[in-house]
Amino acid sequence: NAGVTQTPKFQVLKTGQSMTLQCAQDMNHEYMSWYRQDPGMGLRLIHYSVGAGITDQGEVPNGYNVSRSTTEDFPLRLLSAAPSQTSVYFCASSLRDRGSTGELFFGEGSRLTVL
């Protein structure tokens, strides 16, 4: 059981470039989300989705786009990379019907550096 798979694990971009971080889960989870983690800042929610075709903004959505065309996939797009987007990005998913008690399962993270 693969769980939550993120690609790539490492990426270096130049300012202004665009890229997509991929996230896929094979647990039939309705809820999927993207976080960024910066030193001293903890995990901050970028965007989330409660099912195919539904997305919403989290705490720090600016500069990022998401889409949810299938239950399995939730890609995160950086439209025009900036050095402030240098971070570790985590994708996480959970069963929505567990309501408030659902465990979040995380991917292994994607380390992005923007020069």
Added chain:
Amino acid sequence: RKEVEQDPGPFNVPEGATVAFNCTYSNSASQSFFWYRQDCRKEPKLLMSVYSSGNEDGRFTAQLNRASQYISLLIRDSKLSDSATYLCVVKRRVGGSYIPTFGRGTSLIVHP
């Protein structure tokens, strides 16, 4: 004020020690509470949920105080392998979903 606050530490303790972490949350509408563990350069993983009556899992005990809006994690008989960052997580209802907010984490270092 951040919605979920934790003392970042580090807490530096010898093996066998008992150590406790607290976490405070600001939104009284928060519904559910958790502790996650994150090892260096790894993804967070669920350690335990926190129930109103308090709950225990082996050497770990979690407590919730809704009136004072804090949760705690107690680790007894610390092991070297307990060295990690412990993340406090609080979920609150937003529309029809329960959205988690993470604290910044508390670093624990257990030394021989």
